[in-house]
Amino acid sequence: MARQRRGLPVHGWLIIDKPVGMTSTQVVGAVRRITGAAKAGHGGTLDPLASGILPIALGEATKTVSYVMDGAKRYRFTVRWGETTETDDAEGPVVEQSAVRPEAAEIEGALGAFIGDVEQLPPAYSALKVGGARAYDLARRGETPDLQPRSVRIDALRLVETPDADHASLEIDCGKGTYVRAVARDLARALGTCGHVTALRRLKVGGFSEDRAISLDKLATMWQFPAPNEHLLPILTALDDIPALAITEPQADRLRHGQPVTVPGAADGTVCVTTGGEPVALAEVDREKVRPLRVFNL
Numbered sequence: 001m002a003r004q005r006r007g008l009p010v011h012g013w014l015i016i017d018k019p020v021g022m023t024s025t026q027v028v029g030a031v032r033r034i035t036g037a038a039k040a041g042h043g044g045t046l047d048p049l050a051s052g053i054l055p056i057a058l059g060e061a062t063k064t065v066s067y068v069m070d071g072a073k074r075y076r077f078t079v080r081w082g083e084t085t086e087t088d089d090a091e092g093p094v095v096e097q098s099a100v101r102p103e104a105a106e107i108e109g110a111l112g113a114f115i116g117d118v119e120q121l122p123p124a125y126s127a128l129k130v131g132g133a134r135a136y137d138l139a140r141r142g143e144t145p146d147l148q149p150r151s152v153r154i155d156a157l158r159l160v161e162t163p164d165a166d167h168a169s170l171e172i173d174c175g176k177g178t179y180v181r182a183v184a185r186d187l188a189r190a191l192g193t194c195g196h197v198t199a200l201r202r203l204k205v206g207g208f209s210e211d212r213a214i215s216l217d218k219l220a221t222m223w224q225f226p227a228p229n230e231h232l233l234p235i236l237t238a239l240d241d242i243p244a245l246a247i248t249e250p251q252a253d254r255l256r257h258g259q260p261v262t263v264p265g266a267a268d269g270t271v272c273v274t275t276g277g278e279p280v281a282l283a284e285v286d287r288e289k290v291r292p293l294r295v296f297n298l
Helices: 024-035 059-069 104-114 135-140 180-190 216-222 235-239 249-256
Strands: 012-018 040-042 050-058 073-081 083-085 094-097 116-120 150-164 167-174 195-205 244-246 269-275 278-286 289-295
Touching: 012 024, 012 059, 012 216, 012 235, 024 040, 024 050, 024 216, 040 059, 050 059, 059 235, 073 180, 104 150, 104 167, 104 180, 116 180, 167 180, 167 195, 180 195, 235 269, 235 278, 249 269, 249 278, 249 289, 269 289
Parallel strands: 050 195, 083 195, 244 269
Antiparallel strands: 012 050, 040 050, 073 167, 073 195, 083 094, 116 150, 150 167, 269 278, 278 289
16 A cells, blocks of 8 residues: 655645755755645756755646756856866866956857857766766766766857956856856856856746745745745646646546547647646647646646
8 A cells, every 4th residue: 555645735836046055955845844745846956056946846736847847047147257166166176277357348249159059068066977977976086077068058148247357247048958157167268268157046947937936934934824825836837838728527537537538629749738727637639639648636
């Protein structure tokens, strides 16, 4: 007999403003303790030194996490010119220095080469697996991970400000798998110097942005009051880019039991099936035949 999961049946998304110093897993744990939710997961890892929005899926919303992780992201980051670190961020020791400090006009002139589908070599200190081991574990043991360049998508890269000669703040709109630390590293090299990221903040993930974010402290305070769900977003919020398909309640019952249904006029592809405005399942349509992929048990 399967063991029953402890906790409350809380379903939906919370957009947490992650503070610097916490891991994404620690944030998930904190949200579970505050809400009492039986199940929780995050929609895309943020490094401990990064801050910004971390979407947390609760309950049945965890079945939509992959769609959030695949969504476009926006970051603001600060580059420190003239110093390369072992980790490409402020955590590692300095391993290279340069006296070159690029001017704002030079920085702006170099950004165009980083927009589009570009080849990027991930940082040695990354979570990618090499021969079954994490690259950062190999790097910490003094080994050089055999990482290969990967194609990533960068839709925009903007210079925000240059507060002093040593630093520049930029914003980037990018796709899944893009390493901002690698962008900073490669941009510095293109400018004839070296550099690393000293600050990183995520501003947007898919359809989630800062205007919906809440701190853990505020969540803990508000969850104690009679209307704790004010910041709990519906499951469907994560599926805005997926076509919706409305069906009847009898059809919904069949899908919930894993049985396909026929919906005349339904277009081929992945859809979010609803009935009465409530999510039923993520499904695949093939020649008007709708087959469930992930059923929401609400």
